[in-house]
Amino acid sequence: MKAKTIPAANPAKARTGIEGFDEITHGGLPRGRTTLLEGGPGSGKTIMALQTLVNGARLDNEPGIFVAFEESSERIVANAANFGWDLPELMKKKLFFLDVQPSPDLMVSGSFDLSGMLAALQAKAHEMNARRIVFDAVDVPLALLHDPVAERREMYRLHDWLLKNEFTALITAKVGGAETYAANHPQMSFMQFMVDCGVTLAHEFVLGISQRSLRVVKYRGSAFQENDSPFVFGEGGLEVAGSRASGESKIVVSNERVSSGVVRLDTMLDGGYYRGSTILISGFPGTAKTTLAGAFLEAACLRGEQSMFVSFDSDANEVNRNLASVNIRLERFVKKGLLHTKSARSLTGSAEIHLMRIKTLARRHKVRCLVIDPVSALAKSGNEETAYNVAERLIDWTKDQGITLLCTSLLHESGPNLEGTPMQVSTIADTWLHLSYLVQSGERNRGLSIVKSRGMAHSNQVRELVLSKEGVTLADAYTAGGEVLMGTLRWEKEDAVRTAVEEGRVAAKLKQATLESEEALLEVRLKALQLELQGKRAEKQAFSRVESDLTVELATGKTHLHELRGADKA
Amino acid sequence: MSIPAHFKFRLYVAGDGPNSTLAKTNLAAICLEHLADRHEIEIVDVLREPQRALADLVMLTPHLVKLSPGPIRKITGTLSQREVVLQALGLPC
Numbered sequence: 098m099k100a101k102t103i104p105a106a107n108p109a110k111a112r113t114g115i116e117g118f119d120e121i122t123h124g125g126l127p128r129g130r131t132t133l134l135e136g137g138p139g140s141g142k143t144i145m146a147l148q149t150l151v152n153g154a155r156l157d158n159e160p161g162i163f164v165a166f167e168e169s170s171e172r173i174v175a176n177a178a179n180f181g182w183d184l185p186e187l188m189k190k191k192l193f194f195l196d197v198q199p200s201p202d203l204m205v206s207g208s209f210d211l212s213g214m215l216a217a218l219q220a221k222a223h224e225m226n227a228r229r230i231v232f233d234a235v236d237v238p239l240a241l242l243h244d245p246v247a248e249r250r251e252m253y254r255l256h257d258w259l260l261k262n263e264f265t266a267l268i269t270a271k272v273g274g275a276e277t278y279a280a281n282h283p284q285m286s287f288m289q290f291m292v293d294c295g296v297t298l299a300h301e302f303v304l305g306i307s308q309r310s311l312r313v314v315k316y317r318g319s320a321f322q323e324n325d326s327p328f329v330f331g332e333g334g335l336e337v338a339g340s341r342a343s344g345e346s347k348i349v350v351s352n353e354r355v356s357s358g359v360v361r362l363d364t365m366l367d368g369g370y371y372r373g374s375t376i377l378i379s380g381f382p383g384t385a386k387t388t389l390a391g392a393f394l395e396a397a398c399l400r401g402e403q404s405m406f407v408s409f410d411s412d413a414n415e416v417n418r419n420l421a422s423v424n425i426r427l428e429r430f431v432k433k434g435l436l437h438t439k440s441a442r443s444l445t446g447s448a449e450i451h452l453m454r455i456k457t458l459a460r461r462h463k464v465r466c467l468v469i470d471p472v473s474a475l476a477k478s479g480n481e482e483t484a485y486n487v488a489e490r491l492i493d494w495t496k497d498q499g500i501t502l503l504c505t506s507l508l509h510e511s512g513p514n515l516e517g518t519p520m521q522v523s524t525i526a527d528t529w530l531h532l533s534y535l536v537q538s539g540e541r542n543r544g545l546s547i548v549k550s551r552g553m554a555h556s557n558q559v560r561e562l563v564l565s566k567e568g569v570t571l572a573d574a575y576t577a578g579g580e581v582l583m584g585t586l587r588w589e590k591e592d593a594v595r596t597a598v599e600e601g602r603v604a605a606k607l608k609q610a611t612l613e614s615e616e617a618l619l620e621v622r623l624k625a626l627q628l629e630l631q632g633k634r635a636e637k638q639a640f641s642r643v644e645s646d647l648t649v650e651l652a653t654g655k656t657h658l659h660e661l662r663g664a665d666k667a
Numbered sequence: 668m669s670i671p672a673h674f675k676f677r678l679y680v681a682g683d684g685p686n687s688t689l690a691k692t693n694l695a696a697i698c699l700e701h702l703a704d705r706h707e708i709e710i711v712d713v714l715r716e717p718q719r720a721l722a723d724l725v726m727l728t729p730h731l732v733k734l735s736p737g738p739i740r741k742i743t744g745t746l747s748q749r750e751v752v753l754q755a756l757g758l759p760c
Contacts, residue, residue: 197726200741204755207689207745212681213713213720213728220717238727241743 110319111159111229111265114152115145117337121322122313127293129263130317131256135272135289136298141309141328141335142269143173144180145298146231148334149267151182154191159228159265162193162221164214167234170194180334193225197238205241211251215258222262230264236271249287256291268292293317299325306447308483311337327483329453336453338490349373355400355466355501358392358425361571365547365556370528374551375492376503377472377522380532384543385562385569386505389530390468391420391427392569393503397466398430404466405437405459409474413438416470424568437462441474448475448487456494465500472504472522488522527551532562535583542583545571561587672736674698674706674756681728682714686745690729693746701758 110124119125126132126149136142150161165173173194174184184192197214222230232255239248259266270288289295295314300307310325328337354369363369370376376393378386387410397404406427408416417427417438430436439458441451452475459467469491476484488504495502504522523529529548534541543562547555560571561583575582575590582590678694680687691710698706713720713728720726733740733756746752753759 195721195726197724199727202741204740204742204751205744206742206749206751206755207693207747208686209727209729209744210681210684210686211727212684212687213679213730214726216681216713216717217720217726221721241727 111153112156113145113149114156115148115335115337116331117326117328118311118335121326121337122294122316123320126265126267127317127319128265129260130293131259131264131266131268131291132294132296133288133292134267134269134296134298136269137272137300140298140300141330142298143168143233144177144330145311145335146233146267146269147173147177148180148182150192150229150231151184151187151334153229153265154187158191160191160193160225161229161231162195162218162225162227163231163233164195164197164218165233166197166199166237169198170196173233177334179332181332182334190225193221193227195221199238199241203241208242208244208247211238211254215254219258219262222264228265230259230266232266232268234271235268252288252291272297289314308447308449327447327449327486329447329449331453332457338449338452338486349499351499356393356396357389358394358396359389359569359571361560362389362545365558365560365571366528366550367554370501370503371552372501373496373499374501374527375495375522375525376501376528376530377506377526378503378530378532379506379523381534382507384532384534385564386507386532387416387470388420388423388425388564388569389532389562390470390503390505391416391425394436394466394468395425395427395430397501398427398433398435401435402465403435403437403462404430404468405439405455405462405464406468406470407439407441407455408470409441410470411440413440422566423564424566437464448484451475452487452491455491459495459498459500466503467495467500468503468505470505471507473507489525492522492525523548537583538586540584540586544574544583671705674702674736675709675734676706677709677711677732677734679711679713679720679723679725679728679730679732682712684728687729689745689747690731693749693752694731697746697749697752697756697758701753 107124109128110119110122110126111128112119112125134142134146147163150163153159153161163170163173168176174188177184188194195218218230221227235252235255239251242248242251255268268288292315294316296311297314298309298311300309302308308327309329310327312325313321313323326337328335330336351372353372354363355372356363356369357366370393378389380386387408390406394404394406406413406416417431420427427436427438431438437458439454441454455467455469458464472488472491475487492502504526506522528550531546531548533544533546535544536542543564544559545562546559547557559574561574563570563572572587575587676694676698678690680690694708698708711719711725713725727743729743729745731742731746731752733742740755742752742755
């Protein structure tokens with residue numbers, strides 16, 4: 098059980114600490130007033146009353162007294178042992194059981210009253226400073242009176258005493274088929290008028306499936322949710338399905354993306370699923386819904402996140418083995434303690450029970466990614482009416498917890514609406530992937546399309562889902578003549594494209610070789626011409642030098658002649 | 668016939684409430700009629716001694732306990748139905 102440290106929100110209310118109930122009643126039971134808890138046999142009255150005392154002692158440090166008229170305290174304590182309330186410890190100081198089951202040998206002669214009990218209780222309450230008190234099965238001692246007038250008088254006495262002492266009180270009373278019992282015991286309906294708050298517990302069977310619910314019938318001076326609220330017995334006692342009142346939403350919206358486990362699908366989704374969103378994968382049997390779910394889980398485990406896989410279809414170990422054939426290896430994460438598998442194939446039970454189990458496990462393992470395969474199993478016989486509500490609350494809860502939820506949903510070929518889902522989860526899911534078969538040219542191939550994906554750009558194309566030993570991937574589906582090509586046809590088309598590309602590549606190579614040789618030829622010619630040019634230049638230089646030498650020599654020769662002739666200097 | 672037994676009673680009452688007062692009167696009348704000079708009555712007022720009511724688990728008042736002769740018998744109520752009381756106490760009607 099969660100240990101709440103926050104102080105009670107409303108001082109006029111005494112919180113019960115029962116999950117969901119305090120939300121329905123906007124804070125709990127009326128403090129210092131009396132609440133009547135009615136229900137048939139086995140409807141959970143005693144447990145709910147005891148849980149209120151236990152939580153009062155634990156959460157608000159309010160000691161409590163339990164007056165047991167019907168079941169002995171020994172049996173009550175034994176029955177509640179599984180809820181982990183540690184009653185023996187509480188019973189040392191903060192919880193007192195008063196056993197007042199009338200002995201079978203008790204003889205009655207004439208009228209009597211409850212004064213003795215109230216005096217005794219007053220002393221005890223004062224001694225332990227009790228603030229809460231439960232009268233379990235108050236109808237038992239009153240029935241001994243055999244006098245409706247006297248019964249009414251004693252109820253007044255009890256109620257007056259409770260109000261005077263400002264106890265937060267719970268009185269439980271049997272209702273065996275509401276109308277008949279009230280008709281035979283008008284004093285019970287009188288009690289309903291007397292108290293400030295009335296709660297009715299019901300236990301019904303729909304097609305053999307147990308469905309429990311409770312309803313707040315009246316609550317003086319306070320608003321409350323008036324509808325039937327389903328409840329279950331969880332690990333820590335009652336858990337009531339309190340739907341969140343509008344406007345109280347505190348969901349943190351994340352822009353973080355988490356991988357779908359299939360690279361090309363992430364691309365199609367512009368980066369993956371949103372963290373904390375709900376993904377629905379619908380499709381007929383065998384369209385690889387579980388495989389996609391497995392890919393998502395593997396990706397989550399590779400990121401090191403706690404994940405959970407709830408399978409309603411098959412045994413979790415079988416699923417792990419089967420997924421290994423497409424290179425999705427989950428077994429290692431199970432061993433590491435990252436992945437928690439839960440097979441609920443043969444479990445019958447109400448959708449509420451399933452929801453409660455899933456929540457309990459997810460909470461225990463602090464799960465961040467959750468797969469329910471298939472969510473449509475929640476709507477099995479006997480649960481059609483509640484399943485939608487349960488699925489809605491599951492989604493609500495996972496969003497609240499920031500858990501990314503992936504649900505698969507089975508479609509039946511005979512279904513009237515091929516792309517619809519039995520529980521309308523599709524309308525509340527954030528991302529909806531649809532898997533289908535495409536039968537063409539003697540082949541059956543899987544197609545994947547994104548029907549919707551809120552808040553992100555996403556591809557509008559149908560892709561082919563390809564499963565192989567290497568893993569899961571998506572292939573572009575070719576459209577030719579208005580038809581989508583998959584499988585062999587796609588391969589042929591791809592092959593044709595491959596050949597064309599190859600031919601183009603060869604041609605380009607050839608062209609390049611030709612160009613290279615031409616280039617080389619030109620370079621060679623360029624080199625030859627350059628050499629020739631150099632030769633010509635050298636020749637030209639040499640020629641001009643001979644000429645100037647000659648001129649110098651001629652001049653020098655003349656001078657020398659002048660010297661020889663002894664001529665006058667010029 | 669053996670010596671008539673001596674009767675010991677304990678009567679739990681809640682103050683001067685109408686039921687308790689009636690029980691006291693009824694018990695006194697029965698004793699006077701059937702057990703003259705061979706009875707003892709201890710009256711426990713649970714409003715003044717609530718701890719005793721708690722210890723003895725007496726919740727419905729008035730409440731009569733016949734302590735002896737054995738076996739112990741317990742009768743709840745005003746003791747107005749005299750036949751029931753006499754039968755429980757093993758006295759002739």
